[in-house]
Amino acid sequence: MNEILILSEDVANMVAAGEVVERPFNVVKELMENSADAGATRISVVVENGGVGMVRVTDNGRGILPDDLPAALQRFATSKIKNADDVYNVKTFGFRGEALAAISSVSDFSIRSCRKDYDGAEIRIKHGGTPSGVPAPAIEGTTVEVRSLFANVPARLKFFKSFSAEEREIAKFVRFFSVINPNIAIELSINGKNTYTATAGMDMTARAVQVTREKDLVYGESEYEGMKLSFVTSLATVQRYRKDMIIVGVNGRVVKDPSIVQAVVTAYHRMIPDGKFPACAVSLHVDPDKVDVNVHPAKTTVKLLDARDIFSFVHHNIKNRLDDAGHDQGVQMRTPDSTEHITSNSYSRPEPDTKYDHQFATQSYDIASEMEVVEYEHRSSAEIVHIPEQSGAESAVRVVGQLFNTVIVCEKDGEALFIDQHVAHERVLYEKFIREAAMTVPSVVMYEPLLINVGEDELAVAEDSKDVFDKFGYEIESFGGESLKVSRVPTDVLNRDIEAQVKGILADMLEERKDTSVDYRALVMSCKAAVKAGDKLEMHEMRRLVSDLFTTDNPYTCPHGRPIVFKQPEEFFLRKFGR
Template identity: 30%
Template sequence: MSAGPGIQVLPQSAAERVAAGEVVERPASVVKELIENSLDAGARRIVIEIGGAGQRLIRISDDGAGIPGAEVPLAFQRFATSKIRTAEDLRHVRTYGFRGEALPSIAAVARVQMVTRIQGADAVKIVIAGGTRQGLGPASGPQGTTVGVEDLFFNTPARRRFLKSPARERAVIVDTVEALALAAPEVAFRLTDEDQEILWFPPETFAERARRVLGPEVAAHALEVSAIGATGTLGGVLGTPQVAQRRRTHQWFLVNNRPVRSPLLARALAQAYHTLIPEDRHPAAVLSVRLAPEDVDANVHPRKAEVRFVRERELFEDVERAVRRTLHRVPLLHVIPALPPDAPADAATAGGLEGVPAHAPGTGTLGVPHRPPLTGDALDITDAPASDLPWPPIRVIGQLALTYIIGQSGKDLVLIDQHAAHERILFEQLIARRAREGVQAQGLVTPIVLELTPQEAAVLTDLEAPLRSLGFDVELFGPKTVRLTAVPAIAGHRAPGEVFRACLRDLQDDYGPHAGRSLEERLTIATACHTAVRAGDAIDPTMMAGLLDALSRAADPFSCFHGRPTMVRVRAPEIERWFYRRG
């Protein structure tokens, strides 16, 4: 084997291109770095112009402080920066840029022209192509800086092959501008593509900017979150569960005003929406976290797109608690005015379904309870103020397709999923009973002997204790045989063996669709799901009224624990439009 080439130092031009690859990944990277420079310069108005999806042209103009003429050449030298002076300053970074790599990295792989002027001085212009300075001299222009970037990657054609379609690159630029616009809502932003305006953000409040970025559909169903936690402060705008998205494209996170990607914050957000949206949906949100600078390390990614946190667990809990508290403070169904005192009384509520009482003390003539304020303990929210979620008065009309309860609320039509509603009731009652009274089991007069499949038997070995905590009493009766002697009290009206097998089935595939939750919680979900009234079950009007009465007292009455809605509401005007009674 022949010896390889000896070790040598790369030429400066080659080293600059290698370094540029870490900072300038695509046109959006250039947009990000230049906007951050404008924000650090105190700009109040930033204009971004692109052509050819950013490959042919990127021009960013601002009205910031500008750069003194004598320092313009330094701005294009690697690691030359005005943001920090020592390594210790990295622990207290308060600016967007601080590495001194953006301009030299961009100039190494494009043709760059910059015109800048500070107050009380003449403008200066510098031209650089592929890292080589081609001109420096006086110019004319307003205070601020304009940087034009043309022919991106002209000297590294291999990089162009890895770019996506123009439409995709343009979309990433839009996302980048939106993220930075969220970081500086007091600054006006304008983005044009081939002279066509794509985005315009006037100066506004953070909440207004967040709603604008989230879009009109989400903004119409948005909640503002504000909290002080152990790690810092949190502010933002949350989309309600009904506008949850199929992808995470409507999630923005800012840490100390810096847009970042944060798996930790994304997990905390998802956990707060747990049981409120389906497993395949994602909440829409803009969250801004402010922490002590020394608790955040922004120097872990060449493009500063990721950060590390010193107090990860506490931050996760702060964010999850604040978002969940906000979601629980408001009704997740439209509130309607209470019916007048002389409204006709509804049928008396009655029992018939497990967990649905014949009559709930403290209820009104419509079977709607005068609910006491919810407490932090009831919602598992520390120090949450008392709240009273408005519950729409619903008059039961009948049943549709043996699946949905038809109700009337004022002039509106309400459809209630009987299974989703009942499993929400049972789930919360199981949790409450286990915490308050311990095991609620019902012994079987005649024990049931069950032959298990190999998969069921494998799951059972890890589940004996959790099963017993819910009320299942199971004895091993052979390698794959068990004897069932008791079941949860709420499952008494179902075939015991059927409920038991269904619970095991739900936990076979990596412990079922609710992987990530505790075994006890997953078993509680499975028990409630397979015990609840099902689609296809006929229930009479008094049982329907009783179910709605019990649902009205649930902590989360408007969704089941799978995240599906328990009810939907159709406004009377919408029905009138169906029949062409209104335009």
Template identity: 30%
Template sequence: MHEIKKLDTNVVNQIAAGEVVERPASIVKELVENSIDAGATQIDVSIEGGGMTKIEVKDNGKGISEEDLPAAFERYATSKLSTVDDLSELMSYGFRGEALAAISAVSKATILTKHDDLASLITSDNGKLSKITPGSRSQGTTITIENLFGLIPARQKFLKGADTEYKYIVKIFTQFALLNGSIHFTLANEGKSIYNFPVSESKQLPVERVAKVYSVSSSDLLPISHEEYGIKVFGFILHPKLLGNTSKFFSSFINQRPIEDKGIFRSVQQGIADFVPDFFKPSAVISVEIAPDQVDVNVHPRKTEVKLLNPFRVYAAITHAIKNSLQQQISEPVRQVGRDSFSRQTTANSWDSKEENAYSRLRGGQQAFFYDGTETAIAEQNKLRQDGGYVYQQQESSENEPVLEARIPEYLVEQARTMISEAEVSTLLGRYLVVGFVDEVWIVDQHAAAERIRYEQFKQAYLEGKILSKQQVLVPIELNITEEEQLVLSKNSTVLTRLGFDVTISGSNLQVTAIPTFLQYENIEKLLRDTINEFVEHDDIFLSPIIDDFSSQKNLSLVIATMACHNSVRMNEKLSHTEAKSIIADLLRCKVPYACPHGRRIVWRLSKEEIDRQFMRN
């Protein structure tokens, strides 16, 4: 007796349904995709019983001809492609030809369609096909799905309640409504109209639809638009002032397909890192357009997962898009107001040259952190080192290693000098700097400001290929690491070297023989352990093999932020007037002067009007 048997077609379809039809929302997704592919300009979705009782999707597309109706319920029957080569240029939603066959195998499916003035009706009841009969309707197609999993109680019991399943349907429906502004969408639940999205002027991601779907004000949605390497990124991100430790909403699309990709979420989170605390989560709608041959949509029947040919380029482009958008729409107004408030009473020559870069000298200066190949610099480093009882040997530099110059455009330097030269600067509570301008006052967190300054210096140096100055440790620091950590650290050893660490990996043992000059010995083990964890956690988006891009390397950013923190003015550390003033001047030279590397606020601005109001002088 043969033990291997060919499965019955109905059994095969029910197995396939397990992949395609996860829940009622999966059916809505497949049917709406078919309507869009049919060229519909209006799509109406009606739900009963959370989609378990009834789902109806009606469109005004081109319809299905009578001779094609039986094939609509067959597996691998599709009008979207005919050869394998078509997959590389695919722009339609559907293409596998599995959806209706799988859906009709586990429900009662009815198609009423009109094509070329001929209306037809056909039904498939859990795989049993009826005869085609004449129907009556306008141009387009109506597909009705009833009694989902009615004959398969084992599948039905895994569904949630009607309300929960309806929420999943709403998510799918609204995603398509956001993607297709040129289509009129409606959604009804239990006979009640829920959404009505008329045709919009914007073909994709109309701001009014985004605002309505996520119940936010249009003014709080910051637009995103960026292009690089042939990758277009656009969408909206919620204003940072409204973000918190949970994401209010997040949707991502690639070539107009709703996509689930953790890398996209992390890329957006990296993009907001300079603007909010690091535990805040982004709320955004991100759409990516890329050449069809750069993305494989044939990964899973549900088509919510894709494979990108160069994922790191896509992730980097998303991060750039977010950062550019926030810098243009948030940072510039803040910085510009500050300049306007006191530029009327200052001159470029009023700066005392002795005060220039006093903060840089406060912590050893920029040259103290990077090799310049001179004995003077090394001697200066040794003077500055606080070794806490441990003995270090300074490592000599190579003639080929680049020298840090940290050049800043002269007009920005002059502007910063002009700004601070006439301002009054004092300290407050041992941890804040108070800066008085002509018509406003800034209260500045001195530690956060110092962190930002050092962070941008280190970051720029890393991007320019410079190497942090090292100090040898006489007794190597040893850590036990897992096999996964070994692989990740081995792959990224050059990064550790550029950050000032010399490490040797031998099996499960990690030996550290040199550390950055400015770091305290007693903090190294914790820093290394945190660094290793970041490497492992974000290995999928770290150190792209395609593009060595700082903005796509979240853990590298965190490591450099930690180093900057270790090397910055502390809270309650007493500063001279020159040092305090120089911190403000150096802060104004930063690209992101309003938040520390961990996202904490640096500056609290109070206008003259606000202060007068408190004293009732307005």
């Protein structure tokens, strides 16, 4: 009896599909890169039901010869390499020869292609079955249609995210691809709606403006020892909360390369605050023998053989370009025209930041909350706060005062309690949200609603978190395209940059949603709504916060896991004075 078996061709294709085609996004990626390799100047992508229902990619490139079409669907069949030496000198997007075979093994698949001066041909395969050929019109180019993806491998479907999440991932790739390949006109349609269009007349800068939704961008390019760099990067006026708009392309392929991303980020050192990031698109072209494209089956990463030189090359050029634009030592300027390349050091200073004018707001007050404030204001500053104990009895806590506008000092049962006011308030708000159906956060209805441009991820999390925003005093709704309308805000953010506040909340939600042990939306909103370190509190505010804290389920740890209370016994202080 043999334990080691040779897999059949259909099983081998399905295994390969699991590596090459992890998600519908990979189908779109493989087919668009094939179109680019075919010299297409126009690519159309149509997606239905997250790509699981259907993906169709049509191009006007150099079609496949009728006699070659059956071979194109076999594993390790490719026109891009002929021998082992070619593996390390690849001048195309891909060469593995697995994509079409893998995709056709797990979908209802068809490919129609025609080369100029030849007849058209079409082949259909259903989930790796027997291929069948049918006549096709002589329209130059190729159309690949993929339906019912992974219908014959239902175990893989359970690992997919929602249709909307898959569609956002596809849209993100198509946009990034269009910026790195500005010579190709691209259209994307999702569920019958035109989602994105990049026309042939748009250069890299115009496409970057459209994709990043940032206007303060500059263009640069450079060549050095066989390397060619084109990039569009933001001025220091742009300070994003995530690295999601740093786009990297190597030889026309959109890739994930932490080294190049870091080269971009470090170019902004001392120009923007730590923890904030630019928007940037980097298109790097290097000699094929200096890049290994065979390090990942899905071709999402590459290995650069001169990584250190490339890091310096990218970093140096972006930093110099920013300096040339008048941004040395962190001075923030604006471009004269965001869609033009800056060729001189001329600039104009930005208008001062404007804040929402509270004179044009109608206020909605929580009367009960206001009554409580008035009541506390007339109490003695030495009043004792009574808090419940686990035994059912009450314990007295004397609020002494505030240290460094950050720490509340209390005395309880022969111990000194030092309470971090921010994390304490965060714990109070988080549990209040979890326990209570209604929260009473004083808010202001804005006379003129604020429109904010956001990415697809931010738009999705805002829609999913509408109820949480509402409880914390915000009224936020989708306003067509990728815009949000903010109609109501908490009173305590009126004097802040409301757009930055909302974008910061959405960025934190996207980061915190990985933690499934808590309601990440309430976690972020509680943190954002809590009093901050450095906020001066009145005595009645400290007493109220201490009282609320010790009625929570866990008054000693915030929802993030940070400590709230630090204790020292009376003996500790007495020893310090030699008593």
